Amino acid sequence: MKLSDYVAxxxxxxxxxxxxxxxGGAIVHVADSIDRHPKLKIIIPQxxxxxxxxxxGYSRITENLGCMxxxxxxxxxxxxxxVCNSYFDSIPxxxxxxxxATFRIKPSKALRQKGFQETDMxxxxxxxxxxxxxxxxxxxxxxxxxxxxxxxxxxxPGPVLLDLPDDLQRAEIDPANLRPFSPPKRKKVRLxxxxxxxxxxxxxxxxxxxxxxxxxxxxxxxxxxKKFVEYFKMPVLLTWGGMDLFxxxxxxxxxxxxxxxxxxxxxxxxxxxxxxALGTRLSxxxxxxxxxxxxxxxxxxxxxxxxEELEKFGPNDFKLDIKILADLSDFFAExxxxxxxxxxxxxxxxxxxxxxxxxxSGFRSRRDRFAKWRExxxxxxxxxxxxxxxxxxxxxxxxxYVFIKELSRIxxxxxxxxxxxxxxxxxxxxxxxxxxxQRLISAWNHSPMGYSVPASIGAALAGRRKVYCITGDGGxxxxxxxxxxxxxxxxxIKIYIFNNHGHGIQKQTxxxxxxxxxxxVDEKTxxxxxxxxxxxxxxxxxxxxxxxxxxxxxxxxxxxxxxxPVLCDVEINPDQKIVPMLKFGSSxxxxxxxxxxxxxxxxxxxxxxxxxxxxxxxxSSEAKLI
Ligand SMILES: Cc1ncc(C[n+]2csc(CCOP(=O)(O)OP(=O)(O)O)c2C)c(N)n1
Ligand SMILES: [Mg+2]
Numbered sequence: 339m340k341l342s343d344y345v346a347x348x349x350x351x352x353x354x355x356x357x358x359x360x361x362g363g364a365i366v367h368v369a370d371s372i373d374r375h376p377k378l379k380i381i382i383p384q385x386x387x388x389x390x391x392x393x394x395g396y397s398r399i400t401e402n403l404g405c406m407x408x409x410x411x412x413x414x415x416x417x418x419x420x421v422c423n424s425y426f427d428s429i430p431x432x433x434x435x436x437x438x439a440t441f442r443i444k445p446s447k448a449l450r451q452k453g454f455q456e457t458d459m460x461x462x463x464x465x466x467x468x469x470x471x472x473x474x475x476x477x478x479x480x481x482x483x484x485x486x487x488x489x490x491x492x493x494x495p496g497p498v499l500l501d502l503p504d505d506l507q508r509a510e511i512d513p514a515n516l517r518p519f520s521p522p523k524r525k526k527v528r529l530x531x532x533x534x535x536x537x538x539x540x541x542x543x544x545x546x547x548x549x550x551x552x553x554x555x556x557x558x559x560x561x562x563x564k565k566f567v568e569y570f571k572m573p574v575l576l577t578w579g580g581m582d583l584f585x586x587x588x589x590x591x592x593x594x595x596x597x598x599x600x601x602x603x604x605x606x607x608x609x610x611x612x613x614x615a616l617g618t619r620l621s622x623x624x625x626x627x628x629x630x631x632x633x634x635x636x637x638x639x640x641x642x643x644x645x646e647e648l649e650k651f652g653p654n655d656f657k658l659d660i661k662i663l664a665d666l667s668d669f670f671a672e673x674x675x676x677x678x679x680x681x682x683x684x685x686x687x688x689x690x691x692x693x694x695x696x697x698x699s700g701f702r703s704r705r706d707r708f709a710k711w712r713e714x715x716x717x718x719x720x721x722x723x724x725x726x727x728x729x730x731x732x733x734x735x736x737x738x739y740v741f742i743k744e745l746s747r748i749x750x751x752x753x754x755x756x757x758x759x760x761x762x763x764x765x766x767x768x769x770x771x772x773x774x775x776q777r778l779i780s781a782w783n784h785s786p787m788g789y790s791v792p793a794s795i796g797a798a799l800a801g802r803r804k805v806y807c808i809t810g811d812g813g814x815x816x817x818x819x820x821x822x823x824x825x826x827x828x829x830x831i832k833i834y835i836f837n838n839h840g841h842g843i844q845k846q847t848x849x850x851x852x853x854x855x856x857x858x859v860d861e862k863t864x865x866x867x868x869x870x871x872x873x874x875x876x877x878x879x880x881x882x883x884x885x886x887x888x889x890x891x892x893x894x895x896x897x898x899x900x901x902x903p904v905l906c907d908v909e910i911n912p913d914q915k916i917v918p919m920l921k922f923g924s925s926x927x928x929x930x931x932x933x934x935x936x937x938x939x940x941x942x943x944x945x946x947x948x949x950x951x952x953x954x955x956x957x958s959s960e961a962k963l964i
Contacts, residue, residue, distance in 0.1 A: 362409020551618025552579030
């Protein structure tokens with residue numbers, strides 16, 4: 339059997355049906371084999387960065403794997419940005435790069451190049467993949483493919499790279515004689531003791547917060563997370579990467595938290611006496627830049643499979659009270675043992691008398707101890723809406739928050755929504771109200787401009803659902819060519835350009851740090867943008883234009899009803915800001931624009947001084963509610 343045919347068959351057996359592939363001299367055999375495979379379809383992007391982003395989007399939707407195949411040299415190096423997306427967000431993606439034939443490979447590392455387009459892929463990708471290896475012998479192909487896919491999907495998932503020299507692709511192999519890879523047996527970790535400690539903390543707590551992140555999804559543990567939430571009935575805050583774990587109206591879902599608020603979520607975490615973080619690495623987008631100001635009154639518990647994530651907090655950051663190095667599935671397995679008992683578990687001995695303390699008597703029901711606390715958070719959420727009614731009165735342009743509100747109102751369960759980088763990402767994440775079954779995706783941690791359009795291609799192919807893609811005008815210019823791929827396959831992707839005629843988020847940063855001195859943010863300061871209507875015409879994609887609030891309802895409906903792809907230009911206010919937002923140095927409850935001190939003090943059950951020292955507890959009227 340030809341080795342490249344074996345590779346194609348292997349990919350099929352991984353339940354892949356679409357392979358993103360851009361050809362070149364060093365990969366023609368693999369390309370040919372995949373093309374001849376009866377059940378695999380090649381999707382050719384216009385650029386390898388787009389192809390690898392599409393593979394990433396495909397993987398996020400299938401919750402299985404994505405695959406991008408490129409030629410040696412520039413083909414491989416073009417994927418770097420997208421591989422970073424998958425690495426930082428823990429998305430399983432297999433990258434296969436062609437390589438010059440083994441007899442042309444440079445004899446020493448110090449030699450720059452021997453074969454044409456020879457590039458040391460393994461060195462380039464080692465720091466942004468879980469596994470990167472060059473295949474040296476045809477007989478290793480089974481072992482390396484199996485090992486790579488196993489590593490991509492197990493533990494903390496992520497991308498892997500196999501570099502496959504041209505002469506090996508065309509080698510003859512006998513599949514029956516190939517060495518297999520035997521995955522190590524996963525040892526179940528018993529967490530009985532650790533879990534009891536957490537239980538004690540929950541039972542003592544009056545204001546707990548559960549922060550859930552994308553790690554729940556990448557381990558496909560959504561159902562387990564739901565059981566956990568419903569047993570303890572703790573209020574849940576979701577990171578951006580975890581925003582689609584629960585619908586917005588799910589009773590325990592208190593919304594987002596972090597540097598872009600919303601204020602309600604931040605008040606909750608800053609007033610909490612216990613924070614349990616599952617599936618989130620508590621990045622600075624959640625905790626704020628000055629991590630010592632994060633949840634200052636809370637005992638903090640974090641469960642993570644990656645030791646480095648648990649150990650990364652330095653002397654100037656907050657301290658974790660309980661760190662559990664474990665697979666979340668083991669953690670939930672331990673939790674499950676309690677689900678048949680009522681909560682609180684009422685084993686007084688477990689909590690050493692805590693249950694008899696009078697602090698518990700204020701709760702309406704012993705079964706739902708945190709109902710009042712959840713109500714308080716919901717009340718904050720209502721009092722400080724992201725999109726107040728006044729925004730609807732704006733004339734002559736579209737307020738980004740109004741657009742997102744209307745879009746989220748009209749989209750249906752099961753739709754897939756993607757958003758890019760910059761202002762459009764923040765406006766979406768602050769304001770989109772998820773419905774059951776919807777997915778909301780971005781490249782959360784690497785956040786390159788130009789991700790959402792190519793990732794939509796992967797999402798559309800994987801999901802066979804309608805895809806709604808939000809991008810900035812700047813972001814679209816970084817991946818404009820992928821409109822060609824969308825056209826080629828007539829994919830049902832509706833692209834909404836948040837056209838603020840520039841780099842909105844950058845303007846805001848320059849307002850903050852450079853007193854509004856702008857460089858490279860709009861046409862006045864050096865950028866250039868095309869007429870997007872002409873762009874749509876060139877790519878033969880239907881074009882729509884939304885210029886003001888009056889046009890949103892009618893035109894949105896038309897874009898949704900239209901068959902095939904759509905490019906919809908939305909005239910966002912060029913001065914649109916991200917509101918609220920944390921200024922560096924402040925703590926999470928104190929977002930800009932600042933609230934009057936008295937108003938904030940009333941909300942803060944535990945007030946934090948700007949410097950980070952903790953003032954003594956001020957019990958406000960709202961605190962008595964709890
Ligand atoms: C590839 C890449 N280059 C630069 C940046 C830094 N950056 C983040 S957002 C942004 C501007 C984005 O402009 P646009 O896409 O129009 O979004 P807006 O903020 O206007 O919604 C820039 C330059 C980035 N994230 N990715
Ligand atoms: Mg813009």
